[in-house]
Amino acid sequence: MTLDILTIPCLSDNYAYLAHDSATGETALIDAPEAGPILAALDESGWPLSHVLITHHHADHVDGLSGILARHPATVIGAKADEHRLPDLDVSVTEGDTLTIGGETAHVIDVSGHTVGHIAFHFPQSGVVFTADSLMALGCGRVFEGTMEQMWKSLSKLAALPPETKIYSGHEYTAANARFALSIDPQNSDLISRSKAVDAARTENRPTVPSTLSEELATNPFLRASDPGLKAELGMSSASDAEVFAEIRTRKDNF
Secondary structure: OOOEEEEEEEOOOEEEEEEEOOOOOOEEEEOOOOHHHHHHHHHHHOOOOOEEEOOOOOHHHHOOHHHHHHHOOOEEEEEHHHOOOOOOOOEEEOOOOEEEEOOEEEEEEEOOOOOOOOEEEEEOOOOEEEEEOOEEOOEEOOOOOOOHHHHHHHHHHHHOOOOOOEEEEOEOOHHHHHHHHHHHOOOOHHHHHHHHHHHHHHHOOOOOOOEEHHHHHHHOHHHOOOOHHHHHHOOOOOOOHHHHHHHHHHHHHOO
C-alpha cells in the first residue's frame, strides 16, 4: 500500500498536503498555510487527521495550525532546531530520525538553507518527499538564513534520492522558475519542453507539483550546478559546484 496524497491550494500560491494511509486510517497534514481550505479538504475526504508535519517556521506554513487543531486534535511534529519559533510541538525531530505514519516510515532530512532548521519528510515506500521551500519545481527557496554552501549541500541530499521520487514542494512558482531557468540554460531541450508543459498546465489552472526528481535533475538549474555544460554556459568551468550554485541563486534573486 502507498499513501493517498491530496494537494490543497492555500493562500495565493501555497500548497499543503494530506497524506492518508487507507490501511490504518491515519492522515498526516504537511504544513498549514491557512485553516479554511485544509478543513474543507478534511471534511470532504472524511479522513481523520492524526499528525501534522511542519517543515519550517515561516508564517505561510504554520499560520493555519491553531484553527485546524481546534477541530482536529493531532500530533504536531517539527524540527528540534526550530522548536523555539514553531507552534507548540508534540514531537521534535532531527536529521536521521524516523516517524511512523500509518503503515509507513518517514525519514527526516535536514534541508537547511532557506531557513536554518528547515526539514523535509521522505516516505521511501510511497516514493515521495515533502520538500516545502527547499527543493521546488524548477527552483529552490531563497537563501534567507543559511549559507549558499549549506543550501547546495541540502539540495545535494535530495538529489541523491531515487530518481523516480515525487517532489511535493510548497509553492506554485514553477512558471516563473521556468522563465529564469531558460535565461541561463536556453539550449536545454528537456527544459524547453517542460516549460511549455508548465505553461499549458497553468493556463488550465492545474498544479505543476508534484514533479519527479528525474525531471528536476534534467531541468532544474539549482540541481545542475555540477553540470559541465551549465558551468560553461555561465563562464564558470573551473568553479566549484557550490560556487556555481551561489551564482545561479544570486542571479535568480535579481531576475
